[in-house]
Amino acid sequence: VDCQLNLYFSKKSFFKCALHSCYSSLVLFFIPYAAMYDTVRDDGKDIADYQSFALLTQTCLLFAVSIQMSYWTAVNTIFVLGSLVMYFAVTFTMYSNGMFTILPSAFPFIGTARNSLNQPNVWLTIFLTSILCVLPVITNRFLMIQLCPTINDKAKATPAPPTQRARIRRTSSRRSGYAFSHAQGYGDLVTSGRFLRRPALTRSSGFTHVGRTTTSFSPMGRSAGYSPTGRPQNNKVPNVEVTSLQMYRTITDSAP
Amino acid sequence: MMASSYSAKDEDGHITVSGPGGGTLRNKKPENTAFKQQRLPAWQPILTAGTVLPAFFIIGLIFIPIGIGLYVTSNNIKEFEIDYTGDDASSPCYNCAKNFSWNNTKSCTCTIPFQLDQPYESNVFMYYGLSNFYQNHRRYVKSRDDSQLNGNIDSLKKPSKECEPYASIDNKPIAPCGAIANSMFNDTLKLFYNDPNGTSVPIPLTSTGIAWWTDKHVKFRNPVGTNSNLTAVFQGTMKPVNWHRPVYELDTDPENNGFINEDFIVWMRTAALPTFRKLYRIIQKKNNMAPTLPRGNYTLVVDYNYPVRSFEGRKRMILSTISWMGGKNPFLGIAYITVGSVCFFLGVVLLVIHHKYGNRNNSANISN
Numbered sequence: 001v002d003c004q005l006n007l008y009f010s011k012k013s014f015f016k017c018a019l020h021s022c023y024s025s026l027v028l029f030f031i032p033y034a035a036m037y038d039t040v041r042d043d044g045k046d047i048a049d050y051q052s053f054a055l056l057t058q059t060c061l062l063f064a065v066s067i068q069m070s071y072w073t074a075v076n077t078i079f080v081l082g083s084l085v086m087y088f089a090v091t092f093t094m095y096s097n098g099m100f101t102i103l104p105s106a107f108p109f110i111g112t113a114r115n116s117l118n119q120p121n122v123w124l125t126i127f128l129t130s131i132l133c134v135l136p137v138i139t140n141r142f143l144m145i146q147l148c149p150t151i152n153d154k155a156k157a158t159p160a161p162p163t164q165r166a167r168i169r170r171t172s173s174r175r176s177g178y179a180f181s182h183a184q185g186y187g188d189l190v191t192s193g194r195f196l197r198r199p200a201l202t203r204s205s206g207f208t209h210v211g212r213t214t215t216s217f218s219p220m221g222r223s224a225g226y227s228p229t230g231r232p233q234n235n236k237v238p239n240v241e242v243t244s245l246q247m248y249r250t251i252t253d254s255a256p
Numbered sequence: 257m258m259a260s261s262y263s264a265k266d267e268d269g270h271i272t273v274s275g276p277g278g279g280t281l282r283n284k285k286p287e288n289t290a291f292k293q294q295r296l297p298a299w300q301p302i303l304t305a306g307t308v309l310p311a312f313f314i315i316g317l318i319f320i321p322i323g324i325g326l327y328v329t330s331n332n333i334k335e336f337e338i339d340y341t342g343d344d345a346s347s348p349c350y351n352c353a354k355n356f357s358w359n360n361t362k363s364c365t366c367t368i369p370f371q372l373d374q375p376y377e378s379n380v381f382m383y384y385g386l387s388n389f390y391q392n393h394r395r396y397v398k399s400r401d402d403s404q405l406n407g408n409i410d411s412l413k414k415p416s417k418e419c420e421p422y423a424s425i426d427n428k429p430i431a432p433c434g435a436i437a438n439s440m441f442n443d444t445l446k447l448f449y450n451d452p453n454g455t456s457v458p459i460p461l462t463s464t465g466i467a468w469w470t471d472k473h474v475k476f477r478n479p480v481g482t483n484s485n486l487t488a489v490f491q492g493t494m495k496p497v498n499w500h501r502p503v504y505e506l507d508t509d510p511e512n513n514g515f516i517n518e519d520f521i522v523w524m525r526t527a528a529l530p531t532f533r534k535l536y537r538i539i540q541k542k543n544n545m546a547p548t549l550p551r552g553n554y555t556l557v558v559d560y561n562y563p564v565r566s567f568e569g570r571k572r573m574i575l576s577t578i579s580w581m582g583g584k585n586p587f588l589g590i591a592y593i594t595v596g597s598v599c600f601f602l603g604v605v606l607l608v609i610h611h612k613y614g615n616r617n618n619s620a621n622i623s624n
Contacts, residue, residue: 031591037529040576040583044381044535045468046525047582050392053528071300075291097474104402105416111470121581121588124322128591131315135595138311139602142303146610 024133028064031132032056035125042119051109052116055091059117060126062087064133305610312603319596326581327589334376335576335584337385340368340558343565352560358498363444368556375547376577379540382461384441385533387570391436391526399435400524405515407477412493422496431493431503432515438496440523444559445536445573449552456555461537464512467521476521478514486514500561533574549575 036048036056046052066080091113093099100110116122144150286292301307342349352364390396398418404411412431415423419433447459481489486504495502506517522534541548556573564571576583 033529034587034591035585037585037587038385038531038533038583039585040381040383040533040535040578042578042580042582044379044538044578044583045466046522046527046534048528048532049525050397050528051525071298073296073298075296076298097470100406100474104406104408108402110475111468115468115470119582121326121585124326124581124588124592128319128588128595131319132595135599135602138303138308139606142305142308142606143609145303146305146606146613 020137023136024064027129027132028057028061031129032060032125035121035128039121041115045115047116047119047122051112055109055112055116056122056125059087060129063126063130067130067134068137305607309603309607309610312599312606316596316600316603319592319599323589323592323594323596325589326592327586329579329581330584330586330589333577333579333584334374335574336370336372337572337574338368338370338556339570339572340366340556340560341564341570341572342366342560343570349558349560352558353563353565356560356563356565363559363561366558366560368558369450369553370556371553372549372551372575375551376549376575377541377547378577379538380548381535381576381578382445382447382537382539383533383574383576384443384445384536385531385572385574386441386564387531387572388567389527389532389564389569390530391532392528392530396435397526400437401433402475405432405476405524407479407515409479409481412479412490425494425497428492428494430496431490432496432520436524436526437520438498440496440499440520441534442500442561443571444561446557447539448555448557449550450555451552459539459549462540463507463537464509464518465538466535467518468525471521471525472516472518476515476524478516486510490514536573539575 032053036053039048041047062084066084069076069080094107095109095111095113097110099107290296340347340349342351342353344350348368349366352366355364399422401411401416401419404415413429415429415431415433417423419430419435422430422435422438423433424430447461448456449459450456478486479489483489490502490504503517503520504514506520507513512518519536522536525534527534539548558573562571581588
């Protein structure tokens with residue numbers, strides 16, 4: 001497993017993280033700098049002023065950061081999109097006429113959002129900066145997956161076994177290595193005839209279901225499907241769907 | 257050691273634990289819902305070749321036309337620049353630059369002839385540009401009083417501490433206070449067209465409509481007094497040290513006088529970079545089909561008031577047309593073309609790598 005191989009907190013990964021940060025910082029400053037150098041708005045007025053430049057840089061940063069999410073659940077998506085919306089809401093509020101009238105010295109950025117965010121070249125700069133920040137990350141990850149995949153990557157690449165979603169009833173809360181001693185046993189299995197094997201179905205997709213998979217067979221206990229050695233019960237028949245006894249996919253790692 | 261008994265787990269996953277006193281303790285285990293057990297369905301971008309490679313190619317195909325469009329637009333913008341700092345002995349403004357002193361009552365004038373090779377259509381914008389002038393220095397940026405500039409009478413009489421040391425002279429408050437206002441650009445630039453039969457025609461320059469609408473109408477307001485006369489309202493204040501005229505004499509037009517003078521507003525919008533340009537005047541397009549600035553010889557007449565030699569700065573005048581992407585800046589076009597090409601090239605390289613190495617790794621090591 002990746003954690004056991006010290007893949008996440010080693011000096012090497014720290015260095016990679018630092019390199020990524022350096023690159024992102026340089027991109028996030030110098031692209032807006034070069035785009036705003038001696039530039040004006042589309043009606044000739046100022047856009048390369050201190051306040052507009054600051055707004056442009058921070059908006060680039062937000063977009064670059066929001067795109068780099070590793071997984072998207074419903075909750076995550078709502079919060080990320082919500083924070084982007086909140087950012088714009090707060091920005092426009094803080095830079096509005098009303099807030100300036102209440103306290104002029106505290107809200108000097110009045111009008112900046114309105115006057116700079118309606119410029120097409122500002123949005124093109126933001127788009128370019130975010131894509132440029134994300135591109136090396138994707139390239140690096142893809143190259144790593146292709147050239148030296150880790151166990152996690154291989155697991156994600158294999159097709160998930162076909163699942164039938166049904167409620168599973170669990171009555172034992174004990175976790176124990178002596179799995180079968182606490183389970184109900186195989187009485188149900190034998191009498192139902194599900195031990196007859198079926199050919200495997202393969203299915204490929206770019207999705208992985210990160211949620212829990214369940215089957216209709218209820219082995220009475222969370223540890224009932226656990227095979228102590230992790231290997232499938234029958235090695236002789238290839239390409240056969242594992243029975244619902246094996247609730248975990250087995251993956252062997254070739255020695256590096 | 258407390259005696260406790262465990263009962264079998266219920267269907268919904270709750271455990272009831274009986275304590276020694278016989279009552280039941282509340283279970284501390286969170287409910288077995290997807291939300292609380294972090295089992296929400298999630299979408300995770302798996303970087304397979306089938307998704308990444310088309311994405312790279314699509315990004316490349318989108319960026320390159322955008323880049324070409326931006327670059328072509330930028331190239332079509334006409335721009336002309338004259339540096340009139342006068343540090344070179346051959347330059348017309350050399351004498352003005354050399355003989356500059358703060359006590360000059362009469363301003364020095366220099367004349368620079370130039371030539372436009374192409375006619376300029378539509379509105380032409382005249383900018384003054386400064387180099388090596390750090391309007392983004394923190395202490396400089398903070399040296400202003402926005403309440404005073406918004407017309408607040410109390411701030412007019414008592415400027416904020418941020419304006420120090422440009423807040424008062426001889427115990428009288430400075431209006432407008434601060435280093436930004438004090439260093440306002442005060443050169444006067446005039447354009448003349450030398451038409452073919454020899455006369456020098458002055459070109460009409462519009463001095464309003466150069467500042468942001470929000471600045472002119474919301475941020476900067478003249479203080480309102482009992483008297484509508486601006487001179488009376490500013491009674492008791494001093495002009496900034498470096499100015500030749502007080503703030504209520506900036507323009508004869510009452511809509512452009514006082515704090516709402518547009519040159520002043522444009523200057524107060526501090527620039528982000530040490531080389532910047534600020535809008536000075538607009539040359540409006542003519543109603544007929546004639547170009548705004550025809551091809552030919554022109555003269556720039558400068559009232560040289562602004563000293564830049566002490567910090568090795570440079571001054572220049574820029575005439576430019578405008579497009580939907582603003583002024584002439586080829587960077588964005590070039591950047592888009594570059595990133596698009598790099599993306600496309602990377603897509604090809606990754607395709608090759610995937611073909612050679614990817615399939616080998618994926619299929620062999622996963623077995624049942």
